[in-house]
Structure formats: C-alpha cells, structure tokens
Amino acid sequence: MLFHTWTFLLFLAVVLPVLFALRKTRMWIPWLLIASYTFYGWWKPYWLILVFYSTLLDFILVALMDHCPRERQKFNWRERLTRLRFDDGLMKIAFIATVVGTVVSLGMAFAGPQTLRPTMAMASLILLLMAVGAFSCNRRTWLVVSIVNNFAILVFFKYASFFTENINTLLASCHVAVRLPEPSTLMPFGAKYVLPVGISFFTFQSLSYTIDFYRGLIPRERNFLRFATFVAFFPQLMAGPIERAAHMLPQFFRFPKIRLQNFTDGLSLFLVGLFKKLALANYLSLYVERVYDSPRNFEAPELLAATFAFAWQIFFDFSGYTDMARGIAKVMGFDLMLNFNNPYMATGLGEFWGRWHISLSTWFRDYVYIPLGGNRRGALLTYRNLFITFFISGIWHGAAWTFVIWGLLHAAGILITRELERSAFYRNRVPRLVKQLAVFTFVCFAWIFFRAGSLADATLIISRIFTGAWHTPQVPVFMLLLVAAIWLYQFAFESHCKKFLETGVVRIGLAALMIIYLCIFTTEGGAFIYFQF
Amino acid sequence: MADEKPTPAPAETRFVNAMRLSARQWLAVAAIVMLVLSVTPWLWKKIERFDTGADYRIPYAISKDYWLYERRLDRLAPTDIAMIGDSVIWGEYVRPDGTLSHFLGEQSGQPGKFVNAGVNGLFPLAFEGLVGDYASAIRNRKLIVHLNLLWMSSPKADLSTSKEERFNHADLVAQFGPRIPCYKADFNHRLSVTVERHFTFMQWANHLQIAYFGQKNILAWTLDDEGASPPELPNAYKNPLQQITLTVPPEPAADPERGPASPRHKPWSTTGEGTTRFEWVAPDLSLQWAAFQRLVKLLQSRGNDVLVVVGPFNEHSMSAENRPAFRRLRDGAAEWLTQNRIAHVIPEPLPSALYADASHPLTEGYRMLAARLIRDATFQKWMTAR
Numbered sequence: 001m002l003f004h005t006w007t008f009l010l011f012l013a014v015v016l017p018v019l020f021a022l023r024k025t026r027m028w029i030p031w032l033l034i035a036s037y038t039f040y041g042w043w044k045p046y047w048l049i050l051v052f053y054s055t056l057l058d059f060i061l062v063a064l065m066d067h068c069p070r071e072r073q074k075f076n077w078r079e080r081l082t083r084l085r086f087d088d089g090l091m092k093i094a095f096i097a098t099v100v101g102t103v104v105s106l107g108m109a110f111a112g113p114q115t116l117r118p119t120m121a122m123a124s125l126i127l128l129l130m131a132v133g134a135f136s137c138n139r140r141t142w143l144v145v146s147i148v149n150n151f152a153i154l155v156f157f158k159y160a161s162f163f164t165e166n167i168n169t170l171l172a173s174c175h176v177a178v179r180l181p182e183p184s185t186l187m188p189f190g191a192k193y194v195l196p197v198g199i200s201f202f203t204f205q206s207l208s209y210t211i212d213f214y215r216g217l218i219p220r221e222r223n224f225l226r227f228a229t230f231v232a233f234f235p236q237l238m239a240g241p242i243e244r245a246a247h248m249l250p251q252f253f254r255f256p257k258i259r260l261q262n263f264t265d266g267l268s269l270f271l272v273g274l275f276k277k278l279a280l281a282n283y284l285s286l287y288v289e290r291v292y293d294s295p296r297n298f299e300a301p302e303l304l305a306a307t308f309a310f311a312w313q314i315f316f317d318f319s320g321y322t323d324m325a326r327g328i329a330k331v332m333g334f335d336l337m338l339n340f341n342n343p344y345m346a347t348g349l350g351e352f353w354g355r356w357h358i359s360l361s362t363w364f365r366d367y368v369y370i371p372l373g374g375n376r377r378g379a380l381l382t383y384r385n386l387f388i389t390f391f392i393s394g395i396w397h398g399a400a401w402t403f404v405i406w407g408l409l410h411a412a413g414i415l416i417t418r419e420l421e422r423s424a425f426y427r428n429r430v431p432r433l434v435k436q437l438a439v440f441t442f443v444c445f446a447w448i449f450f451r452a453g454s455l456a457d458a459t460l461i462i463s464r465i466f467t468g469a470w471h472t473p474q475v476p477v478f479m480l481l482l483v484a485a486i487w488l489y490q491f492a493f494e495s496h497c498k499k500f501l502e503t504g505v506v507r508i509g510l511a512a513l514m515i516i517y518l519c520i521f522t523t524e525g526g527a528f529i530y531f532q533f
Numbered sequence: 534m535a536d537e538k539p540t541p542a543p544a545e546t547r548f549v550n551a552m553r554l555s556a557r558q559w560l561a562v563a564a565i566v567m568l569v570l571s572v573t574p575w576l577w578k579k580i581e582r583f584d585t586g587a588d589y590r591i592p593y594a595i596s597k598d599y600w601l602y603e604r605r606l607d608r609l610a611p612t613d614i615a616m617i618g619d620s621v622i623w624g625e626y627v628r629p630d631g632t633l634s635h636f637l638g639e640q641s642g643q644p645g646k647f648v649n650a651g652v653n654g655l656f657p658l659a660f661e662g663l664v665g666d667y668a669s670a671i672r673n674r675k676l677i678v679h680l681n682l683l684w685m686s687s688p689k690a691d692l693s694t695s696k697e698e699r700f701n702h703a704d705l706v707a708q709f710g711p712r713i714p715c716y717k718a719d720f721n722h723r724l725s726v727t728v729e730r731h732f733t734f735m736q737w738a739n740h741l742q743i744a745y746f747g748q749k750n751i752l753a754w755t756l757d758d759e760g761a762s763p764p765e766l767p768n769a770y771k772n773p774l775q776q777i778t779l780t781v782p783p784e785p786a787a788d789p790e791r792g793p794a795s796p797r798h799k800p801w802s803t804t805g806e807g808t809t810r811f812e813w814v815a816p817d818l819s820l821q822w823a824a825f826q827r828l829v830k831l832l833q834s835r836g837n838d839v840l841v842v843v844g845p846f847n848e849h850s851m852s853a854e855n856r857p858a859f860r861r862l863r864d865g866a867a868e869w870l871t872q873n874r875i876a877h878v879i880p881e882p883l884p885s886a887l888y889a890d891a892s893h894p895l896t897e898g899y900r901m902l903a904a905r906l907i908r909d910a911t912f913q914k915w916m917t918a919r
Contacts, residue, residue: 006724260556265546268553283752290756290764297764330546338547474766476755478773493550501551508558512565519570520738521752 001042003270003324004277011039012328019332023255029225032252032332036234040198047196054153055231057126058146058206059224062213064094064133065142066220072138080135088137095134102127118186122152139214146210150203156183157195162399198238200396204363206231209245211367218246226252233334235325239318241339241359248334256333266331268511273323275514276316278522280482284313287479292451295461300468303461305475310451311444312483315343318357342490344443347435348421349413352443360396364389387411397450402458406449413442574737578604582780588629590649592784596623597702598743599667600736601781606650606670615650615671617664618679618842622651624899626889628792629784631896636903641916647677654701656684657824658692658713662705664828666730673836675915678829680843682863683892684821686811692716693820704729713820745776793896798889805885807850813858816865829875840915841870841877845902846892849885876915880905 001008015035022028041048067090079085086092105124109117126149133141155163160183168179184193209227212218221227230249236242291298291306298306319340326336339359346352353361369389375382387408394407417439420426445462452458493501500506554562583604591602609615616622616634624632634647641647650671655663657680688694692706698715706713708723718726729735746754751773758764789795801807816822832839843866848856863879870877880902887898894902906912 002721005721006728007721010724264554264556264559265548267559268548269546272550272552286753286756290758326546335546338549341547341549472765474764474769476766476769478752478755489550498551504558504561507552507554508561508565510552511554511558511562512569515562515566516569519734520741521750 001039003321003328004274007042011035016331020258023258028255029223029229029252032234033225033229033232036229036232036237039234040232040237043197044194046191050153050196050199051202051232051237052228054150054203054206055228056224057149058210058231059221059227061130061142061146062210062220063222064090064130065139065210065213067091068137068139068142070139070216075137077135086137091134091137095131098127098131098134102131115187115189119188122156126152143210143214146207150207154199154203156186157193157199159395159399160186201240201242202231202237204242204360205244208242208363208367209249212245218249221245221249233329235328235332235334236322236336239321239325240357241322241325241337242363243337243359247337251334258333262330262333266327266329269323269327269330271327271511271514273320273325273327275518276320276323279514279517280486281313281317281320282522283479283482284309284316287476288313288451292453292457292461295452295457295464298464299471299473300465301470301473301475303465303468305473305480307444307448307451307461307465309479309483311344311440311447312486314447314450315340342494344440344487345436345490345494346439347432348417349410349439349442350418352439353410353414360393364393364396368392383411383415386414390414401455402449402452405455405458406446409446409449413446570734574600574733577737578607580779583608584781584783587645588632588635588649590623590629590632590784591652592782593653593790594748595743595782596653597704597748598740599663599705600733600740601744602650602652602663603667603670603736606668609648609670609674612646613648614646614675614677615648616677616679617650617660617668618677619651619655619660619681619684620653621681621892621894622649622679623653624649624651624791625653625893626791626795626798627896627899628788631792631899633894633899633903636900637906640900640903640907651679652702655705656681656690656692656700656702657821657828658707659702659705661824661828661831662707662730663702664831666705669835671835671837675838675840676832677840677842678832680825680841680866681892682844682846682859682866685814685816685819685862686891688812688814689715691814691819691821693814693818711820711823741777744781745778746773798895800886800895801847801850801888801890802885805849808852809850809891810852810855811859813855813862816862816869822866826869829870829873833875838915838918839875840912841875842906843867843870843877843879844892845880845882845894847885847888847890848882849888850891876911878906878909878911880909 001011015031019028019031019035022031037048037051040051067088073087075087076085084092084096086095102124105120105127109120109124112120126145129141129145129148132138133145164180164183171178171180187193209218209221209230213220221230226249229252230243230245231237233243233248288306288310291302292310295303322336322339326338329336337359339357341355341358343352343356346355369385372385372388373381374385390407390411391404392407393410394403394405397403397406448461449455449458452461489501492498583601585605585608589605591598591605595601606615616637622633629635629649632649632651634649637647638644652663684690689698692698692700692713692715695714697717700716703716703718704726706716708718708727729739742748742750742754747757749757754776755768755771755773756766757768758766790797792798814822829839829841843863846859846863848859851859867877867879883894883898883901887895887901889895889898
C-alpha cells in the first residue's frame with residue numbers, strides 16, 4: 001500500500017478511529033500490529049511470512065540471550081553433552097529442541113521434497129548454530145545467529161543473483177565446469193523469487209534490537225506483540241526511517257497522549273511529503289527515466305539536466321516518504337526520527353551524510369564503522385574503516401557494481417573534504433555557498449553511478465557530459481524553475497530569511513498553494529524508489 | 534561518521550522547513566482551499582469561451598472531457614431535445630451537419646431543436662455513469678435515447694468475458710458494482726475514479742488537461758516528445774500557461790476522417806450483403822442490456838420524457854441464419870420498453886449502401902432515418918405530447 005493513494009486514506013480512516021477507541025484497553029497494540037501486517041501484506045501477503053519469521057527469531061534469540069550470563073562461564077562440556085546437565089532449564093530445552101530441529105531439517109534437506117531442500121539446508125544451519133548457542137550458553141553465539149539469519153535473508157533475496165552471476169562468470173573464465181544454481185530455483189514450493197519490499201529496512205531494524213540488547217544498551221522486550229509492532233510499524237516498515245529499539249519501543253509501552261498538535265504537525269509533515277512525492281519526484285522521474293533509459297540518444301545538456309533532476313528526484317521521493325511516515329506516526333502519537341535535513345545544503349561530504357538518510361548512516365556508524373575502530377586508531381585506519389563502511393553502504397543500496405562505486409566515491413569524497421577542512425584557508429576563506437555547490441556537484445556526479453543502468457551507461461554519460469555536443473538542448477524550463485524554487489527555499493530556510501518563511505501568511509499561502517497544485521497537476525504516482533532497497 | 538556518540542532521541546518532532554502549521558493556520562488553509570476548489574470551476578464556466586453553435590458536438594479528441602459534456606448540457610435551451618447515445622448519434626463517419634440531430638431539426642423545420650449529445654465510443658455501461666454523474670442538467674426534459682444492439686453482438690462487446698479488456702470510457706463504468714468481469718482495474722484506481730466523479734474541481738482539472746494539453750497531465754505535457762528520434766521536447770521552452778487559450782477547441786474545420794469527402798465515408802460493402810455471424814448475448818445475461826434498462830429507469834425517475842430509438846442496425850451485414858437471433862433480441866428489447874410504457878421507435882433497416890459499418894449510417898442514411906422518424910406516428914405523438 002502506498003501513502004499517496006486513496007486506498008491508504010481509506011485504510012487510515014479505518015485504522016485511526018479504532019486505534020483511538022482502543023486506547024484505554026490492551027488491544028491497541030494487537031490492532032496496530034494487524035494494521036501494520038495488513039499494510040505490508042496488501043500487495044503480496046506471503047511476504048508477511050518473512051517479516052514474521054525475522055521478528056519471531058530475533059525475539060526468541062534475545063530471550064535466550066537474556067538467560068545467558070554476561071561473563072563467560074566455564075562448564076564441563078562432556079557432562080553437558082552426555083548427561084544434558086545445564087545450569088539453566090531453558091537452555092536445556094532450547095538445546096534439545098534445536099538439536100532435534102537440526103536433525104529433522106537435515107533429513108529433509110537430503111530426503112525431503114525437492115523444492116524444500118535448499119530452505120531446509122539453511123534452516124538446519126541456523127538451528128545448528130542455535131544448538132551451539134544453547135550448549136555453550138553464550139550471548140555472542142545468539143548474536144551471531146541473529147546476524148547470520150538476518151543477513152542470510154537479505155543476501156538471498158537481494159544479492160544472490162548478483163553473486164551467482166559474478167561467481168559463474170569467474171568460474172567460466174577459469175574454465176571450471178561447475179556453476180552455482182540460479183537463486184530462483186532455491187525457493188520453497190516453487191514460490192516466485194522476488195525482492196520483498198523494504199527487506200533491508202525491517203531486517204536492519206530487527207537486527208539493531210539484538211545488537212543493542214547484546215551491548216546492554218536496552219532491556220529485553222518481553223511482550224512479543226509489542227516487539228512485532230516495533231518491527232512492523234506500518235508508517236516506517238517499507239522505507240524507514242530505520243528506528244532503534246531504544247527510541248521506538250518505549251513509545252509502545254503505553255498509548256501516547258494525543259493532542260491537537262499531533263494532528264496539525266502530522267498533517268504539516270504529510271502535506272510536505274505528499275507534495276515532494278506527487279508534485280516533484282514523479283514529475284522529475286518522467287525526464288530522468290527518458291534520458292537515463294537511453295543515454296545514447298541524448299547530448300551533454302540533457303544528461304547534465306537529467307543528473308541534476310535525479311539528484312532532486314531521489315531526495316524528494318525518499319524524504320517525501322519519510323515526511324509522510326513521520327506525519328502519519330505523529331497523528332497516532334508516535335515520533336519517528338528525522339531522516340533528511342536538507343542534505344543539499346551540506347558544506348562537506350561528512351555533513352552530507354549527517355543530513356541524508358540519517359537513520360541509515362547512523363546505523364552504519366554505530367554497527368559497522370565504530371565496531372571496526374572508527375576514528376580512534378589513526379588516520380589510515382580511519383580511512384580504511386570509512387571505505388569499508390561505504391562499500392557496505394553501497395552494496396546495501398543495490399546488488400550492482402555501480403552502487404559499490406557510488407559508495408566508494410562517497411568515501412573518497414569524505415576523505416577529501418575532511419582533509420580540506422583541516423586547512424584554515426578552506427575552513428575560513430572559502431565561501432559557504434562555494435562549499436555547498438561543490439558538495440552538491442560531487443553528490444550529483446556520484447548519483448550518475450547510482451542511477452545508471454550499468455557501468456557502461458555510467459561511463460558513457462560521464463564522457464558525454466564532458467565531451468558531448470550542446471546543439472539543441474532539450475531541457476524543460478518549467479522543471480528547472482520548479483526545482484530552483486525549492487532549492488532557493490532551502491537556502492532561505494537556512495539563512496536569516498527563515499523568520500519570513502515562518503510567518504503565518506507565508507505558511508498558509510504555501511500550504512494552500514501546495515494543495516491546489518496537487519489537485520491540478522498530480523498523476524497517479526508509482527512506488528517509491530527506496531522500496532527496492 | 535565523524536561523531537562517535539550515539540544520537541540521542543529527539544525530544545519532539547523536528548521540522549527542517551517552515552511548514553509547521555498551527556490549528557488556526559490549518560483552518561485558514563482549509564477555507565482558502567475550499568473557496569478556490571469550489572469557485573474555480575464556476576468561474577471558469579464564465580470566462581472560458583465555449584462555442585456551441587449549430588450542430589455542435591463534443592469533438593472526438595476531447596470526448597473524455599465529461600466536465601465539458603456536463604457544461605454542454607447545462608447550456609441547453611428549455612425547449613431543446615437532447616439526443617444521447619454512442620457514436621451512432623454522434624456521427625462517426627459524418628460531419629456535424631450530416632448527423633441525425635441535424636436532419637431531424639432540418640426536416641422538422643426546427644433547426645437546432647435536436648441537440649447532438651452523443652459521445653463517441655460510449656456504451657450502455659458507461660452511459661449509465663455519464664448520465665448518473667454528469668447529466669443532472671437534463672432532468673425533466675424530453676430526451677431521445679439511442680439503443681445500439683451492437684453492444685450485445687458478442688460477449689466481448691458486452692464486456693461480459695472474464696479475460697481483461699481495455700475499453701473506452703472505462704472511468705464511467707460502475708467501479709464497485711455491478712461487476713464487469715473483464716474490467717480488472719485495481720482497487721486504488723477504482724477508488725480514485727469514484728472520487729474524481731464526485732469532485733468537480735478534479736473534473737475541471739481533467740478538462741484543462743484534455744482541452745489544452747492534448748489529454749496529457751500538464752507536467753507530462755512539458756516533456757512530451759511526440760515520439761521523435763532522436764528525442765525532441767518541443768514543449769521544453771514553452772510556457773504551459775500560454776496553452777490555456779480560454780477557448781474550448783472546436784471540431785476541426787476540415788476533418789479528413791469524417792464527411793463525404795473522407796475516404797472512410799463509403800458503404801460498408803460493395804456487394805451489399807454480408808456473412809457476419811454475431812454471437813448475440815441473451816438479454817438476461819447481457820451486462821449492456823441490464824445497464825441500458827437501469828439507465829432508462831434512472832432517466833424516468835428524473836422526470837425525463839424518454840423516446841428510445843432502437844437501431845437501425847445493419848441487418849444486411851449479417852448472415853441469413855444470424856438474423857432471427859438478432860430480431861428476437863430486438864423484439865425482446867421492444868417488449869420490455871412496451872411493458873415499461875417507454876415510447877420507442879424501431880425504424881426499418883436502411884438500404885445497405887447507406888451504412889458505413891454494422892451500425893453507423895452514412896450522411897444519406899441519417900437523412901433517410903430522420904425522415905422515417907418524423908413520419909413515425911409514435912415519434913409524432915411523443916413530440917406533441919407535453
């Protein structure tokens with residue numbers, strides 16, 4: 001279900017009144033969960049199996065982790081194995097259950113129905129890991145199981161084709177006859193191999209819970225329904241923001257107080273998001289698609305304009321989604337984190353990542369960059385960590401080399417601006433506007449790799465931009481003016497003109513204008529770009 | 534990545550623009566928007582020139598402009614008789630002065646009395662929606678309604694097949710029931726169509742796009758490439774506002790597709806006899822017939838004095854063994870009309886050479902049909918009745 005559809009409006013018209021009616025009962029959490037699962041399962045109900053599985057396993061793993069001591073304890077493994085002597089009764093049950101499960105799933109992996117065998121093989125691996133966790137009563141093992149499980153889901157659905165293709169190409173070039181099977185052949189019961197919407201978001205959110213619990217940052221959530229609602233909370237399930245349990249779970253403890261401001265703020269956020277998506281992103285996509293789908297047909301000005309347009313399209317599309325998500329959550333009394341903070345106003349690449357997809361960049365910072373050592377071990381290791389983090393970030397966005405290059409370009413960009421910022425001249429003498437434009441230009445350049453259909457297309461676009469002809473530019477002025485107006489607004493908002501923008505007349509005028517514009521100009525919009533991630 | 538301290542949860546919702554409106558400001562916005570949305574279509578009717586001179590019919594290119602259709606009906610004189618129907622009434626192969634409404638006016642000595650309110654490509658299931666949502670202006674009037682049995686000539690034409698079909702005026706058919714099995718639009722599309730049909734401002738916005746921007750969304754129009762290779766964007770530097778000439782596009786002065794000079798304007802066959810075997814749909818199974826029945830009942834409930842003209846279908850095009858089935862169908866329709874005390878005329882088929890296809894007459898065919906109608910006793914009685 002998409003936010004900008006009448007179906008969603010109808011959905012909300014049912015969900016909200018019932019939610020408010022249930023606010024004094026215990027039923028509001030189950031209702032929110034039902035609403036979230038309905039929202040997610042609207043397109044493909046069987047994707048819910050994946051969300052439910054990921055949620056259930058992480059809930060169980062943390063419960064088991066909670067039964068294990070923080071400090072590693074010595075035990076007699078021979079006695080534990082032969083006499084099943086465990087300090088904790090739950091671990092004993094878990095051990096027996098997982099061993100039995102491993103044997104059964106292994107059996108099915110070898111002798112079960114053909115279409116179930118790959119799934120059972122994977123299940124036996126997870127269960128075996130769990131058996132090891134129960135046997136050793138080791139918190140770290142439970143964490144590993146959670147990481148392996150979530151990444152296995154992610155890798156299979158998102159990257160398996162990419163890896164298979166590349167490895168098979170490599171094997172062929174080495175004249176090895178062995179080939180990896182197509183991932184689509186590994187699906188249980190012959191189900192269709194399709195990337196489930198928002199898989200990267202809910203797996204990351206669920207994973208952050210297990211990691212934070214392992215680190216002792218959050219308490220264990222004992223209510224499964226509450227935890228499931230946290231993972232599947234419908235405003236942010238499909239494209240974030242990727243919330244943390246520490247921020248979000250406490251909001252589900254008791255029904256939030258709803259004030260009039262919840263509605264006015266929620267509506268304000270939703271309107272801006274809707275405008276970004278329907279009036280701007282969808283319009284820009286028409287031009288971007290046309291140019292990027294056949295770059296050979298276009299010359300330098302069109303390619304340049306399309307790259308510029310894509311930079312804004314992806315911003316409007318993604319930030320529009322999160323604005324709407326935050327607005328809907330706000331109406332229900334929940335606060336979702338800020339995900340975009342006018343990123344094209346950034347004066348450095350580091351700052352850009354502090355403003356762009358904040359929930360993801362902080363996720364990578366907290367769970368990848370800092371564990372790798374962060375910036376604590378000297379410049380060289382800092383940059384290594386940076387490159388590793390951005391390599392993973394690139395891959396997170398998509399299974400293609402173009403995304404990897406995009407990520408690495410950003411790592412290089414951060415490195416360069418970080419070094420530049422060390423010089424007093426750059427810090428104090430270079431005007432802010434120049435820095436902003438330089439960062440924007442660099443980001444646009446990197447977007448070429450992000451948007452291009454292939455590496456060959458990306459290089460073609462770059463070479464044409466710099467060497468192509470400027471005969472008869474086919475650049476829609478109306479589109480450029482529209483984007484320029486928004487950019488100008490952002491500059492004004494971050495300057496002393498902010499007070500003028502905050503006056504009642506301007507706010508009322510702009511809101512009315514946006515609604516009327518939406519009524520006249522909008523088309524039925526497609527899905528959001530970030531759904532594919 | 535530079536800051537290694539975990540980000541604390543924000544105390545309250547952060548805004549990164551100034552668009553945070555208070556309740557009072559939202560009320561003001563609602564008032565402005567309501568005012569604009571309700572006044573604009575009304576004001577537009579006052580300022581947009583809409584030339585509905587002699588024999589006007591909604592041009593083919595803008596036949597999906599239902600807001601304009603409604604406006605057209607709004608402008609009828611009290612004594613005018615609207616003729617509603619599909620392209621047989623509209624005149625698929627003929628010029629505006631070659632239509633049935635033109636000849637009825639001419640031959641009855643009351644030019645302009647019969648108004649061509651036909652819509653190209655309309656069928657009873659869509660007709661029902663058009664009349665239901667866009668034709669309230671013709672309440673309590675005399676109306677001539679055309680029944681084209683072509684829409685029952687096969688399950689496909691009847692829209693009763695289960696295989697998905699794309700058809701004209703899909704936005705006019707009932708979106709949520711009665712069910713049309715071959716119409717497979719998703720739930721959201723059906724919902725948005727239903728909303729649009731009840732929201733005048735959106736109909737007006739649709740009118741803008743159809744009448745001035747070549748049936749395109751205004752934004753899409755700025756990127757229209759007309760399929761040229763290498764791609765060109767002829768509208769890239771045009772001001773969209775300049776497109777809005779405030780004059781509804783008239784019928785093209787010289788339409789190569791229509792009129793006696795057009796290569797399409799010719800008899801359907803050189804021999805005059807055909808062998809087509811239509812798979813007529815039984816009336817109790819036909820969705821189109823059921824829709825037509827509901828349509829006539831709706832018009833009656835609105836105080837309309839309805840005269841139904843059935844056909845005349847081109848029976849020459851059918852094989853001999855196919856004709857009895859057709860006649861049973863036609864007579865069944867007539868029987869239902871009689872039972873429901875609805876005035877109706879079933880003109881004799883025209884000579885074969887006066888048809889352009891299975892149901893559309895040529896200019897001379899319309900002239901002859903008008904003459905027959907005027908001579909018809911039922912027609913005369915209906916015309917003189919108050």
